[in-house]
Amino acid sequence: MVDAGLAREYRARLAELLGEPLMVDDPLITTAQAAVLFGVPPLRVAGLIRAGHLPARSRSHRRLLLSDVIQSGLDRWMSVTEAGVVLGVGDTGVRRMITAGLLTAHGKTLPLRRDDVDVLARLRMGWLTLSAAATKLGVDVIEVHQMLRNGALTHTCDVARPVYGYELSRLLAGRSGRLVPAAAAE
Template identity: 30%
Template sequence: MSVEHQHGPCDLPVDPLLGQPRMVADPRISITQASVVLGKSPAQVHRFIALGRLPRHGQPNNGRPLLLSEVVALRDKGEPIKLVPAARRLQCSLDDVRKLIADGKLPLVPGTKSLVYPADVKELAATSATNLPRKPQVPDGYVGTAAVAKRLGRSESYIRQMAADGRLPAMFVSGRWYFDPNRIDMIERARHAQAVRGVPIMRFD
């Protein structure tokens, strides 16, 4: 009469994430194990916990305070991105992204005021078009970055940075900045007048 073989821990396959057999479906793991899953240092994992990006479980002195599923979920969200790249991916304006955040449709990365997860942006972009802001159209007569840079005597990268920071009025459409020429005329005239009077040139901010 044969006796059914009892599988012990040593007979189970090694989980590549844990480096050891998985005894339960969603095991708790240590800070060190989480750092391996995330590709971060243990100090960064502690910081994620402090910022609320990773929930801690159990007693304060628990050696395995994190759930593997939550660590993997954080890893799969991707490295946080700024709002301008998020606007490009969603094909909407920066103001629309801020409205999505204010409405609770696009969560900010915990502990930040201007970062979002790529996975959340991708999920939002995959929803029906009616749930996303309507893509703005460039008004007739608006000019691009090169034209503004030439008129104001600045580099294109400087103009783009001023627009991204909200210090130069602009619209962001399909990955490009567009400017109201009337507003640029006002800025140009004000700077010229200040130069004539010998006062410090007006800053964009």
Template identity: 80%
Template sequence: METLAREYRARLAELLGEPLMVDDPLITTAQAAVLLEVPPQRVAALVRAGHLPARSRAHRRLLLSDVVRSGLDQWMSVAEAGVVLGLGQTGVRRLISSGLLAAHGKELPLRRDDVEVLARLREGWLTLSTAASALGVGVDEVQRMLRHRQLTHTCDVARPVYRHEVSSVLATRRPVPSKA
């Protein structure tokens, strides 16, 4: 964090064309965007969402130390999460309402780490039809197995079945003797 603060101070001094006179200067959202290499709208959205404290609301001045600590890249919008998860915004909102993702406000409400972890987890989850196909049964039978807790529901309506549980069910099945 200390190294990052020094780097930002040096970049800010270069941007302004003069040395900084205070240890923790107030900077504009535009300057913060340049330092962080993100669009100014991203910084403004984080201020509006309360993820980045503005020290002067009228002109949106930010303390350099707050900008350094903010980790602007840690937040993403529902649309950005949809791209990572391969879903539309409605699908992402469904994941939020089911408790698989926690929303923190209206603008840029999702933590990038949470979305990336869920994306990795979802790789091991199956749709009903994929699970039915792997088990050699119909979708109705998979739904019955979920209701009777022979399989655990992931809480994701699009991918409700854990791949490892399907593998376990397959491993415990006895092979059917072939007729000669």
């Protein structure tokens, strides 16, 4: 169910956008109007319709009920390209993350949930490249590969940043003979 206050806000914004008062409680709007109303690209609206996340009331003209658009939360979705900008990788890198199971694609046109991308971006801050891990450990990249293969390090499933940073702290502490609690290592 749509929040009444939120519905009033979007109805007022739509009336302002159209330049005339709305005659019905839940008007049909175009995909272009939905895109302007939520400040998202029109292709995202069309992609969410194709993926089945946003019900179109008229197939030929793609008319949408305002309440459906509000409920779908257009601003909670992003494209592969937008996700790439947030994650600092290209489209191919995002698709690799989807294939690896780090992100979930919701439909053929791959709309991604903004929350999922934001969580992954925060997690990736603590992940390291092979060369960064090798530098921190004082070994070469080949030895880091061996550590990933033999289980001394766990692979993150991210091709660009395959090493968990917190695991390096435990390895370094183990080398120095100190015990580091798991919480302190993170």
